[in-house]
Amino acid sequence: MKRFARVVLLACVPLMTVGGYSQTAAPAAAPTVDAATAKEIAGMKAQLADWPNLARYRDENAALAPVTAGEQRVVFYGDSITDGWGRRSETGTFFPGKPYVNRGISGQTTPQMVVRFRQDVIDLHPAAVLILAGTNDVAGNTGPMTPEMTEDNFRSMADLAHANGIKVILASITPAFDYPWKHGLEPAPKIRAINAWLKDYCDQHGYTYLDYYTSLTDSDGGMKPGISFDGVHPNEKGYAIMAPLAQAAIDKTLAAQ
Secondary structure (H helix, E strand, C coil): CCCCCCCCCCCCCCEEEECCEEEECCCCCCCCCCHHHHHHHHHHHHHHHCCCCCCCCHHHHHHCCCCCCCCCCEEEEECHHHHCCCCCCCCCCCCCCCCEEEEECCCCCHHHHHHCHHHHCHHHCCCEEEEECCHHHHHCECECCCHHHHHHHHHHHHHHHHHCCCEEEEECCCCCCCECCECCCCHHHHHHHHHHHHHHHHHHHCCEEECCHHHHECCCCCECCCCECCCCCECHHHHHHHHHHHHHHHHHHHHCC
């Protein structure tokens, strides 16, 4: 009877010898990051979890009283320039006595605003929406964008509003000569070009064009001295210029048949 050798296969485990004894290799230590980097990573994770930031106004929307008979609610919809209106200012007021609702979110771009439009505008049943957006598109806050991409997002928001019986006010992008968080993009000519498109688009579709730009800009396409915190975001003096312009646009829009 023949004998056959048995072959035993053993799983190979990386070994290292220390002092005559073998042990498995220790995993490499995770690289350390500074506090600023850790904060940036946490912010990225939070944005990925809720890219359009639907959570920001979810509770406030649920608590908002229904529109009453005869009430003409207006939603101010936008980015940090809307978000800071009446919140960052010294007086802390936002059109007192008016049924106006602030739904601005700092840093947002128009694609994010399209995603949350139904929750933060349509479902609030306003008579009109005042959209102020686009400067963060120019800054590339959520990645590079062409003017055509921004324009398409304005079209989408206007179409959604119109389809739901909401009157449309499209505001000009406010001036910026440079962005303090992203230098060197030369936004002024890009902003002027999109504003020209916004005005023409409103003229073609019967929407109200709200021109903040002309009253806020200097000869270089930036904010006039003394009306902003950083050349981009209005201060109390800046909002004091914008408020009557917004009110006039709302009055005109709500009066139109």
